[in-house]
Amino acid sequence: MSEKLEQAGSVVGGPGAIFGKMRATTTIKARVFGPDGALIADLGTIVGKRTAAEAKRTNELRKMLADDLERSRDGRR
Amino acid sequence: MAADDVLVVNGGREMTVDALLALGASAPEYIQQGVGTTATDPAQTDLIDKTDCGEARVQGTDAKVSNYTYRTVGTITKADADAIIREVATFNGAGTGSPPSGDTMFLRAMFDAISIKIGNSIEYTIDTLISAT
Numbered sequence: 001m002s003e004k005l006e007q008a009g010s011v012v013g014g015p016g017a018i019f020g021k022m023r024a025t026t027t028i029k030a031r032v033f034g035p036d037g038a039l040i041a042d043l044g045t046i047v048g049k050r051t052a053a054e055a056k057r058t059n060e061l062r063k064m065l066a067d068d069l070e071r072s073r074d075g076r077r
Numbered sequence: 078m079a080a081d082d083v084l085v086v087n088g089g090r091e092m093t094v095d096a097l098l099a100l101g102a103s104a105p106e107y108i109q110q111g112v113g114t115t116a117t118d119p120a121q122t123d124l125i126d127k128t129d130c131g132e133a134r135v136q137g138t139d140a141k142v143s144n145y146t147y148r149t150v151g152t153i154t155k156a157d158a159d160a161i162i163r164e165v166a167t168f169n170g171a172g173t174g175s176p177p178s179g180d181t182m183f184l185r186a187m188f189d190a191i192s193i194k195i196g197n198s199i200e201y202t203i204d205t206l207i208s209a210t
Contacts, residue, residue: 009188012117023208028165028186028201033152035196046188062189069159069192 006055009047032065041065090145090207097147098139100169105183107134107168108151108201109176114163117185124166124185127176129158134171137201147205154198162191165201 011026027048032041041061044054085093097104109132113125124130137151149167164187170180184205193199 009186010117011184011186012119012121025206025208026184026186027204027206028188029204030191030202031200032191032193033198033200040197043191046191047186059189062191066161066190066192069161069194072194073159 005049005051007048008045008050008055008058011047084209085207087144087209090209093207094141094145094147098141102136103169104139105167105169105181106137106139106149106151107171107180108137108149108153108203109134109166109168109172110153110162110199110201111164111166111176112160112162114187117187121185122182123178124164124182126164129160130162131157131176133175134168134177136171137167137203142204145207147207149203150200152198152200155193155195157195159192159194162193162199163187163189165203167203 009028011028025048028046030043030046031039032043034040041064043058043061044050046058050058109124109130111124111127111130115125132153132155135151135153137149139147139149142148164185166185167183168180169183171177172179184203191199
């Protein structure tokens, strides 16, 4: 059974609709690395089709990054 | 009489990807990010909000993935300030100034927030599939 895909983000541009029926579809994946080059978070697909499981994982990582940034700011105050 | 019908066939799709790659240093492989939240629109020519995003555009590495997908991969390291990134765009040049502007924007994408601290980096893999329909 195939898992339902959902759309993340939005995109405009590329060579879409230049010729007849041709279209362009853009997918963007993102990974976050620390100053030492170590992988902090593999966010997966941030723009484009993704499964519900992928979306859940991405959102968990987004929250982790947001919490980390908040702690960092608190430490500087 | 049959109705008019036209389709860019697979050969044409591949030629389109090859044409982008053949642009060399003028290919849309320069990546820049911002914090703007305005919805995407075909008339846009630049990122919407570059607050705390003064870093230079990164010239990514482009490639043909499968026969019909143009890929750009590049990593932007936050240098000037923490930021909550919400948009990314590709251009056909490095632009000028800080934050950079100018040259032609190829695509702009908006997405849910990515919180990023100074010193950390985001690696973007941007795939544009040339579809037949």
